Amino acid sequence: MGWGSLSGFLAMGGYGMYVWPSFGATALCMVWEVLALRHRRAVAFKEIAQYRRAEGGPQ
Amino acid sequence: MELERINWFRFSSVQAVYPLAGTLIPWFAALAMLCMTAGLYIGLFAAPTDYQQGDAYRIIFVHVPAAWMSMFLYVVMAGWAGLGLGLNARPSLMMAQAVAPTGAMFTFLALLTGALWGKPTWGTWWVWDARLTSELILLFQYLGFILLQAAIDDRRRADRASAVLALVGVVNVPIIYYSVRWWNTLHQGASVSMTATPKMAATMVTAMLLMALGFWMYSIAVTLTRMRCVILERERQTSWVQEMKVS
Amino acid sequence: MNRSGMLAALRGIVWRDLLLALRRRSDVATTVFFFAIVTSLFPLGVGPEPVVLRTIGPGVLWVAALLSCMLSLGRLFAADYLDGVLEQMVLTPEPLVMLVIGKAFAHWIVAGLPVVLLSPLLGLQFGLGSDSLGVMALSLLLGTPTLSLIGSIAAALTLGVRGSSLLIALLVLPLFIPVLIFGAGAVTSSASGIGAEAHLSLLGASLVFALAFAPWATAAALRIAVE
Numbered sequence: 001m002g003w004g005s006l007s008g009f010l011a012m013g014g015y016g017m018y019v020w021p022s023f024g025a026t027a028l029c030m031v032w033e034v035l036a037l038r039h040r041r042a043v044a045f046k047e048i049a050q051y052r053r054a055e056g057g058p059q
Numbered sequence: 060m061e062l063e064r065i066n067w068f069r070f071s072s073v074q075a076v077y078p079l080a081g082t083l084i085p086w087f088a089a090l091a092m093l094c095m096t097a098g099l100y101i102g103l104f105a106a107p108t109d110y111q112q113g114d115a116y117r118i119i120f121v122h123v124p125a126a127w128m129s130m131f132l133y134v135v136m137a138g139w140a141g142l143g144l145g146l147n148a149r150p151s152l153m154m155a156q157a158v159a160p161t162g163a164m165f166t167f168l169a170l171l172t173g174a175l176w177g178k179p180t181w182g183t184w185w186v187w188d189a190r191l192t193s194e195l196i197l198l199f200q201y202l203g204f205i206l207l208q209a210a211i212d213d214r215r216r217a218d219r220a221s222a223v224l225a226l227v228g229v230v231n232v233p234i235i236y237y238s239v240r241w242w243n244t245l246h247q248g249a250s251v252s253m254t255a256t257p258k259m260a261a262t263m264v265t266a267m268l269l270m271a272l273g274f275w276m277y278s279i280a281v282t283l284t285r286m287r288c289v290i291l292e293r294e295r296q297t298s299w300v301q302e303m304k305v306s
Numbered sequence: 307m308n309r310s311g312m313l314a315a316l317r318g319i320v321w322r323d324l325l326l327a328l329r330r331r332s333d334v335a336t337t338v339f340f341f342a343i344v345t346s347l348f349p350l351g352v353g354p355e356p357v358v359l360r361t362i363g364p365g366v367l368w369v370a371a372l373l374s375c376m377l378s379l380g381r382l383f384a385a386d387y388l389d390g391v392l393e394q395m396v397l398t399p400e401p402l403v404m405l406v407i408g409k410a411f412a413h414w415i416v417a418g419l420p421v422v423l424l425s426p427l428l429g430l431q432f433g434l435g436s437d438s439l440g441v442m443a444l445s446l447l448l449g450t451p452t453l454s455l456i457g458s459i460a461a462a463l464t465l466g467v468r469g470s471s472l473l474i475a476l477l478v479l480p481l482f483i484p485v486l487i488f489g490a491g492a493v494t495s496s497a498s499g500i501g502a503e504a505h506l507s508l509l510g511a512s513l514v515f516a517l518a519f520a521p522w523a524t525a526a527a528l529r530i531a532v533e
Contacts, residue, residue, distance in 0.1 A: 003104070009103075012114040012115070012117065013108060013113040013114035013115070014113065014114075015113055015114050015115035015179050018115055018118065018175045018176065018178060018179050019114065019115060019117055019118055019175075021175055022118045022121055022122065022171070022172040022175045022176070023099075023118075023121055025168060025171055025172070026121045026125065026168055026172070029164050029167075029168055030277065033160075033161065033164060033281055034281065034284075037281065037284045037285055037288060040285075040288045041284075041287070041288050041291070044288055044291035044292050044295075045291070047292075047295060048291065048295050048300060048301065048303075051295055051296060051301070052301055144526075196480045196483060199476065199479070199480050200480050202476065203473075203476045203477045203480070206473060206476060207463060207464070207467075207473060207477065210464070210467045210468060210469060210470075210473055211467055216530055216531065216533075219530045220463045220527060220530050220531070223459075223463060223523060223526055223527050223530065224463055224477065226523075227459055227481070227523050228480070228481075230519075231480060231481055231484075234484050235480070235483055235484060238483070238484040238487045238488065238508075239483075239487065241487070241491075241508075242487045242491060245491060245495065245500075
């Protein structure tokens, strides 16, 4: 499949504005999900540390 | 490791599940990247342009895998729910909780990419055919599951109530599909089916399957990650979590 | 657990719920008035064109019936949950499934049957013919008990939860959709001359299916809520 040029690739035979938002939205959702989980994990660890400080260290 | 020697009931403890999930995640993440990269390469560069739909058909490389995942993950969620209720196992119920948001995301993507595919191909953003309508109802069922979990404060009750909901919902999905199909045939309205994928060349099929596999691996990696977060949040006060080294 | 004991328990719970509903007659009236008002909203929103109204009539009446049933679901177990009677019901030797069926039946008499009885009158507002009106009432007669049974699952799952009435709506509407399709479809196909037998049989089948499975799910949900 030879696209010929970058602009041809981006144009997707005239359907570029349907194809690229589709792939883009998918990529965006996945990246967002991963980042959100990273953040959730960091917050969880922060709360664990807070609890540890409040209780004066592991029993 | 002989299968009989593994004490499977070890994994009914949250403390045992956490490290297991941790070792599995990188592998599934790597597989996901591999499959999706390969799938995208074949789909965008190796697969030919379709005779009827032009290059717009390439949307199926995300639309169909997303739709498959949305249905598959609901069944998986219901499976973990049933297992959790039957065995009274908390990790199973937590897995059901962890699957839901990813399933909802894929359902949303299936609907969005479906609309973006439908507009250039058939002229409308939306069609009330069985597949799309079922996807829409599926999204509501995912949201209901997530919101029910969030609304109940008692964790045990929340887990078990939403498990019952997931099981009721999984029965509903095929019923919805067939009743909407029935409804469509009788109303003779839009006979356009947005499931009419183009006649698929071998490269197209390969790319689609690779993307589906990639999405599946991604789902497993993300679900296990979320499961670990859920465990950290819920087990905050236990000694094994307290003594854990932050990594 | 002898058979006469179960039937006595069933009769007892139906009688009790009906008695309680009788003492709060306004609840019954509210359901019926809601059904009537919602039905009247559609012509106001869509325009009085008779052809249009005849086309949307079955769907509108069915959706309104569905929504009325849904709104009354919150009351199904709430009062018993709050005063501790529900716990007693879960603990009795009588099968909880029987009690659930009894409560769903009483709910239907109070919330579903008035809708069935009022529907021909409201159907006239949409210009439906007398045959269609008959099919409408019959479809609702078969459908509303199904809605009560399915709705009881959602009511049991959300017992005592904040914002439960909205949550019930979100949980239960996907489950109601097949009944809506068969019910409204029955009237539409009767009006267009195709005949409603297929739809009505599907409605009957849905009722049997709901009767067979919903009470179990509801009983499980009640046990989860109460323990």
